[in-house]
Amino acid sequence: MRRDNTVLKEDGFIGEDEINIKKVAIRNIIKKNNEKIVDERTIPNKNNNNNIKIVAKNITRTFIVKNRKEKGIKEFVAIKDINLEINAGEFITLVGPSGCGKSTFLDVLSGLSHPTSGELYIDGKLVTGPALDRGIVLQGYALFPWRNVRRNIEYGLELKKIPKKQRREISKKFIELVGLKGFEDSYIHELSGGMKQRVAIARALAYDPEVLLMDEPFAAVDAQTREVLQEELLLIWAKTKKTIIFITHSIEEAIFLADRVAVMASNPGSIKEIIDVNLARPRKLGDIRTSPDFNLLSHRIWELLNNDEAKHEIKEVNQNRNIAEEISPTVNL
Numbered sequence: 001m002r003r004d005n006t007v008l009k010e011d012g013f014i015g016e017d018e019i020n021i022k023k024v025a026i027r028n029i030i031k032k033n034n035e036k037i038v039d040e041r042t043i044p045n046k047n048n049n050n051n052i053k054i055v056a057k058n059i060t061r062t063f064i065v066k067n068r069k070e071k072g073i074k075e076f077v078a079i080k081d082i083n084l085e086i087n088a089g090e091f092i093t094l095v096g097p098s099g100c101g102k103s104t105f106l107d108v109l110s111g112l113s114h115p116t117s118g119e120l121y122i123d124g125k126l127v128t129g130p131a132l133d134r135g136i137v138l139q140g141y142a143l144f145p146w147r148n149v150r151r152n153i154e155y156g157l158e159l160k161k162i163p164k165k166q167r168r169e170i171s172k173k174f175i176e177l178v179g180l181k182g183f184e185d186s187y188i189h190e191l192s193g194g195m196k197q198r199v200a201i202a203r204a205l206a207y208d209p210e211v212l213l214m215d216e217p218f219a220a221v222d223a224q225t226r227e228v229l230q231e232e233l234l235l236i237w238a239k240t241k242k243t244i245i246f247i248t249h250s251i252e253e254a255i256f257l258a259d260r261v262a263v264m265a266s267n268p269g270s271i272k273e274i275i276d277v278n279l280a281r282p283r284k285l286g287d288i289r290t291s292p293d294f295n296l297l298s299h300r301i302w303e304l305l306n307n308d309e310a311k312h313e314i315k316e317v318n319q320n321r322n323i324a325e326e327i328s329p330t331v332n333l
């Protein structure tokens with residue numbers, strides 16, 4: 001097995017198949033760099049709002065899965081008919097129960113995964129694959145252990161064939177922006193979880209994507225570090241004016257960061273409600289927590305999620321009951 005596969009697998013966050021898919025995706029990124037958008041169709045009914053960055057239209061993604069019961073295969077609908085318009089420079093968070101299709105939707109937004117039906121437009125152009133206009137930050141960091149901090153951050157710039165001197169200038173700027181000055185030559189295993197996540201953010205920002213896609217990026221760090229990173233991310237966002245789509249499990253995190261929170265529901269994955277967060281910026285977690293408006297928003301989202309979780313659990317219990325009854329008709333659940 002090649003060195004990159006081995007190390008990444010040992011870290012336990014990425015499988016070999018996934019690596020192969022991502023390698024192909026990266027090759028496509030290189031190919032498509034500077035000719036990112038292949039299809040020149042424009043968005044129908046664009047509403048004359050020039051500020052719209054992303055339009056997801058009836059996005060449905062299904063997977064072919066094994067059907068244990070009938071020993072065949074069946075189609076599983078992970079997300080169905082998702083419609084969402086995101087403005088340039090907007091910070092939108094997606095919150096929803098585990099398995100409701102948040103990552104599936106983000107994969108579609110990144111172009112790594114194609115919708116089974118529906119269309120995705122960025123800047124009015126149909127998206128047909130990944131491109132360097134979208135940066136991705138994942139929970140598991142996905143950093144290269146054999147590269148130091150500086151060279152991890154310069155990775156996207158190398159893909160873009162940016163000369164070394166310029167690469168150094170850009171990586172220096174982002175190392176300072178995420179507070180990693182002095183750690184340029186450190187290797188990934190020498191860093192804490194919070195620092196690794198800073199490297200991942202700097203790496204995504206360094207090649208200057210317009211959109212930043214973040215899938216539970218702070219889920220693996222401790223609570224205190226997470227709060228620091230949340231506040232820092234808002235400062236970075238304010239400075240860089242990126243459009244950010246951020247997935248989280250945490251209601252507090254979803255509200256604290258966002259202009260709007262999209263609350264998702266499962267079976268099939270869909271957007272249940274989009275909630276405007278009209279809390280003044282700049283925000284401080286300490287102040288937000290005691291604000292009545294924050295508590296109202298929090299309660300509303302909790303209600304939306306709780307109803308969904310409850311239904312989900314009832315469905316699961318019923319499914320388990322059916323399976324158990326098939327195995328043993330006398331079983332008592």
Ligand code: ADP
Nearest residue numbers: 063064065078097098099100101102103104105
């Ligand atoms: P979330 O991120 O909200 O936890 P995911 O988007 O990862 O959820 O998954 C949504 C649903 O789709 C889950 O039931 C998951 O098992 C299923 N799923 C995701 N990826 C695949 C895949 N490659 N093949 C089959 N099923 C998948």
Ligand code: MG
Nearest residue numbers: 102103104215
């Ligand atoms: Mg996920």
